[in-house]
Amino acid sequence: MAQLNTRKKKNRVGQVLLFGTIILCAASLLFAAWLLFVPNSFHHFQTLDRKNSTVQTDSQSDAISSRRYVAVLEGNTVQLVGLEAERWTSNDESVATVDMYGNITGIKQGRCKITGDKGDTYQVAVRKLEIREGCTYVDDILVVNKTYSLPKNYAPGLEPIAKDAFLQMQDAAAKEGQQLYIGSDYRSYDYQVQIYNNYCKIYGWEIADTFSARPGHSEHQSGLTIDCNTIDDAFAETSEAVWLAEHCAEYGFIIRFPEGKENVTGYKYEPWHIRYVGIETAQEIQRYGLTLEEYLGVMSEYAQPWQG
Numbered sequence: 164m165a166q167l168n169t170r171k172k173k174n175r176v177g178q179v180l181l182f183g184t185i186i187l188c189a190a191s192l193l194f195a196a197w198l199l200f201v202p203n204s205f206h207h208f209q210t211l212d213r214k215n216s217t218v219q220t221d222s223q224s225d226a227i228s229s230r231r232y233v234a235v236l237e238g239n240t241v242q243l244v245g246l247e248a249e250r251w252t253s254n255d256e257s258v259a260t261v262d263m264y265g266n267i268t269g270i271k272q273g274r275c276k277i278t279g280d281k282g283d284t285y286q287v288a289v290r291k292l293e294i295r296e297g298c299t300y301v302d303d304i305l306v307v308n309k310t311y312s313l314p315k316n317y318a319p320g321l322e323p324i325a326k327d328a329f330l331q332m333q334d335a336a337a338k339e340g341q342q343l344y345i346g347s348d349y350r351s352y353d354y355q356v357q358i359y360n361n362y363c364k365i366y367g368w369e370i371a372d373t374f375s376a377r378p379g380h381s382e383h384q385s386g387l388t389i390d391c392n393t394i395d396d397a398f399a400e401t402s403e404a405v406w407l408a409e410h411c412a413e414y415g416f417i418i419r420f421p422e423g424k425e426n427v428t429g430y431k432y433e434p435w436h437i438r439y440v441g442i443e444t445a446q447e448i449q450r451y452g453l454t455l456e457e458y459l460g461v462m463s464e465y466a467q468p469w470q471g
């Protein structure tokens with residue numbers, strides 16, 4: 164009897180082990196499939212609900228400094244919201260005007276200040292948008308996002324100015340024990356067609372749009388964008404990511420999709436994705452805690468559903 168019980172026990176233990184192994188294998192397979200097919204950016208999808216041409220000035224805006232800076236395109240109007248009614252004045256109405264509701268209208272390219280009677284002062288930048296050979300420039304900065312695209316034939320490769328700046332930054336980082344390298348840089352229109360279509364097949368365009376740029380809308384096609392190191396959320400936890408965020412502006416780069424600005428940029432936080440904008444611009448963007456969209460006064464939203 165004792166022997167029989169032991170054998171039964173052994174059988175039971177064997178069964179449990181076998182069952183456990185099968186579960187483990189299945190879980191590993193599922194996890195591997197998940198890693199392979201679901202892009203990192205998908206994990207942090209957030210809905211976009213930014214109101215047109217509205218600058219949040221209340222506690223929803225995380226950086227105090229960004230509440231003090233407003234960019235508006237020539238001929239456009241943005242409204243300051245979340246403030247109690249104040250009397251606003253512009254110190255240069257030939258650049259921008261402001262009405263009693265906080266509507267700021269850009270008149271001509273330039274800078275001025277608007278001040279409220281309770282002492283709030285905003286730096287106002289009125290920007291000029293130009294389209295040259297199918298590319299959109301705002302104050303001569305090339306803009307590629309969900310609103311503004313590049314032509315199919317725009318194929319500069321990695322721009323030397325961005326590459327040189329990266330190499331300098333890489334050297335400086337290495338001296339402080341940080342290993343930065345290029346994970347991905349220039350991507351052609353055709354390559355983006357493949358990537359995007361592939362995601363559309365798997366997820367449908369509505370979900371694909373949340374983590375993958377439509378062809379022509381990828382900033383990687385501009386040749387001014389680099390993904391550093393591993394394109395993975397885990398990068399945020401590395402000392403390289405901390406160094407990059409702190410120092411990239413010194414070399415003319417910005418963290419293009421900052422944390423908490425998903426509703427402005429249209430993309431989730433990507434600590435590895437940097438965009439070359441030039442040192443002066445990058446440092447101003449960093450100082451005010453802005454996104455490129457906020458700095459230039461532009462939107463990032465697709466005009467219509469994907470037509471296939």
Ligand SMILES: [Zn+2]
Pocket residue numbers: 383388389390436437
């Ligand atoms: Zn990228």
